[in-house]
Amino acid sequence: MFKKFEKAVLNGVQSKSQRKFILIGTVVALILSVMMIPTELVLAKMLPGKNNDTYNIYIKLPDGSSIEQTTSVSNCVASVMQKEKDVKNLEVFLGMGSPLDFAGLIKGSHFKNSENVAELVVNLTKKDERKEPSYMMVQRLRPVVLKACQPIVPQSDISFVEPPAGPPTLAAIVAEIYGDNPDGIRVLSTKIENIFKKTQGLVDVDTMEDTIYSTFDIKVDAEKAARSGIAIKQINDIMYLAFEGMDIAVKNSAKYNDQIPIFLSLSNDTKKFTKKDLDAIQSKLSSLKLMNKYGMMVPITELISVIPTQSHPAIMSKDLHQMTNVMAETDMVSQVYPLIDARATILKELANDYEITKTGLFDLELKNKKDSEIYQLKWDGEMKVTLDTFRDLGGAFIAALILIFLLMVIYYKSYTLSGIILAGSFLSIIGVIVGHWIMNLFTADTFFLTATSLIGFIALIGISSRNSLLLIDFTKSLMYDKAMPKAEAIAYATATRAKPIFLTAVAIILASTLLAGDAVFGGLGVSLIFGTIAAVIASLMVVPILLYNADLERHFQFHEKKAVSITDPL
């Protein structure tokens, strides 16, 4: 069999038409495979979803909602989850974050302390005991939960938070909107939020800003207060005692693990306002009296006036610039493509109100046509991490190429031979991309080209340069020691080295098959499997031809001319 292969190589190398055919074929294959990325036949994503045993559901009602309203939404979500047979148990944390995890750390779950938030922890059965991966379950349940529970309190956000496969980020897509005018930022962020909501593939859209709701200011009449001998602090204390309540004293306890506070407040049924309006508040306040320093009772309503107003939303800034985040998660798709879609929509729809200029790779600068205020839109979140990672890995890839080239130049003292090795290893990219395309055809959900695929590709350069190197070295020793003619030496070397090349390739492929099944490292496995196949083909077909085309005698530095070439000149 090896004899046959040797003959085939010998013929192939020596026939001009076959050489041309293989080289052109290789270049065409390379171009076609690389084209699969811009044509979106192979989709890129930083890391794919991971099958988890647990996930969280964050519930956020509009600011100013009460814990009772939050509970009604959380009960609704819980009732949906209770129908799932893969759920083992279900925890609800009202008014606070669940026990912290990686995702929560970045999303600020540990700072949650208000009546309008709740978190659910959904613990599933172990992943080998259930058929459905957690990310599929989330995708299936998200619309069900939203449909059932979101209308209970309008404008409430319910989002599913899965433990990330890799490093956690704030969200899949984050649009940071910078500007100097808070109202302008609010207007623009609402517009972008609406665009996100319309963009296919984006879910759990949320703007990180407080909703403005109505509140009441209590204004103290300074003169009246002074005349009645009452301080503002006293008024505030009494109101606080009445409605919020306070620990006024403590009692030590031998039995309990804490001191027992004595808590004073108005009783629950008598302290509630009948309605959220001015009259109701004033009539309730009129029952509250203060004792002044002369021991006389003064009704609190005589000293104050109640003015309706609005809440002050929190002001956020990043790196000293005022900013608001609009966030969105992706629904089983890569964040790259919805972002490009959303950006295109922004460019189209906001062009009437804003002058838009492109800055950086995807970032935008928007200038309001009416008041000439300038806003910046910068992308952050997983998208930015993806870009940074792919850029860094791309840099690592180029650095690896250069390092290998230099190493080969040192070893062979020839640029041509080093170039052949490099070209041979670069061809493995055909296998990597086509491999992803094939896997995508056979998997139910999208098989993404991920950061781990790139890592596999980088490792492949090393592996395939090893193949070419062993081949060249053997050819050299054949020509040098045994004085074989070039074509025969190449053919014999290729045929002899084919066995260990095949063996190591099969070893890599077999070792990677188990990798390919993993959610996160599947890309790495597929890269290695298909890249190795391409690398073997490249080193057994393309490299011999490139070698034959090169002036080997000169590159091997046969100064003494031990070998005499008898083959036809190039």
Add this chain to the structure above:
Amino acid sequence: MKQQPYVPKDIAGKLAKAFIRNPLTLVLGVFLFALGYLSLEVMPREENPQMVVSGSTVIVALPGATAEEVERIIVKPLERKLKEVKGVEHIYGRAMDNVGIVNAAFFIGQNKEDSNLKIYDKIMQNSNMFPKGAMNPVIKPLDIDVDIPIVSVAFYSNDKNMSETDLYDHVKTMQHYINGLPNVAVTDLKGGHKHQFNIEVDINKLSGYNLSLGQISQAVQSLAYNVPNIKNRTQDNKIVILGVKNAVQTIDDVGNIMIAEYMGSPIYLKQVATVTDGYNYQNFQSAQISIETQEHSFTPMQNQVTLTVSKLQGTNAVVISDSVKEELSKYKDMLSKSGINYVITRNDGERANDAVNELVMHLVISIIIIAVLLIFVLGWRESLIVTFTVPAILAITLFVAYITGQTINRITLFAFLLSLGLLVDAAIIVIENIHRHYHSVDSAHKDKDELMIEATDEIGAPTNIATLAIIMTMVPMAFVGQMMGQFMKPIPANVPVALIASLFVAYIFTPYLAVRILKRPKHDEEHK
């Protein structure tokens, strides 16, 4: 016929020559396995690699200020100051009514302790920058190890009559036991309610008796007061201790506090208010749980208290979560007697152990598959030799990972799986060449040892260069920044080690084993 001994040109041949007849080679082999096994057992296991993420949050409260005011007088100056700190990547500010929060996030990989100290220093040096009326700044450093619990346990009561506070109190007792376990850093409770005496005043009675809330507050405060003991001596110098008791001992004492006199008759607290021995109902936070029963139905939502446990940095999550589990089962009877059940809702130790074991299993399966393949291509003796080298290489790599302070996690094991395909290469190339020489008629007259050394030496140079080439590809990956770089770090950290180890193992053990295991064919017959 005796010929000149072969002089190795490459390190490969030299190593082969030095070890091929050395009795210590066997000892070295056994030693390597022992080291590897020990490392596998001793190294801390976790699901994901540890990331060095540093950052601090500074919280400054200014009661009564609106968000705009807080932004101008607290957040902006604070942001400018934190900008001065070296190593800070991003500064996030948040100004709300009454409080300003500024978070400084350091570049990934910045030393945690140094970063925390830098922020602390900066705030303390500039503590005069905060406006009048602002409370002392609270600096909360981010600590992934301590902040993220590895185990959470939800306690709930089966007994409907059990009060909220009793459950909380029982869990609080458990918390103390768990906190005493070795390497447990922080334990925390979520949900549940504390014991409290509640005075709920009826607003209508208040106005009926013409009373103010301030009066009630003062009356209670004057009676519920704890004071230290008073010491005096007798004439013959013996110590006598007098203690003034808190007038409030039971809930009835609270109700019987006299708050005022109305037309000559006393008004007691219980006349205007409901006084109960209850829980802190003003705390709106609570936690609930629902558990699946056998037949796919769930228990209704009921109140629970969650105990969370986090570990110290660099300790083994598997060991700690097991010890927590054991400690809990020790008290299981005691708890169930009081009507309390518990369910473990998070167990990162078990999760890490499962992930690690699954991957170790994958490694073993991959090795077996490769071994079977080699049996078909090279023969079972050769296959045996190559298969031996794999655990030896992994053992060396594990040991190096252990002494460089790494943990066993998913990424480390993926690095092993990735290198598995690469690291059998050296051994395969060596054994293949030995095999070729062994079976070639030209070398039939040569001495066995000489042949081994020559065969190893022959492919030494290209194998070294080729392995070096693969290592070269891994080196730039170590410089990938950000979270992803940190996350992937075990790959550039371990693959080169495994590859270098594979060279040494291939050069030392392959000829050593080959000379003992391989059978030389008789050259009068054609080899198969």
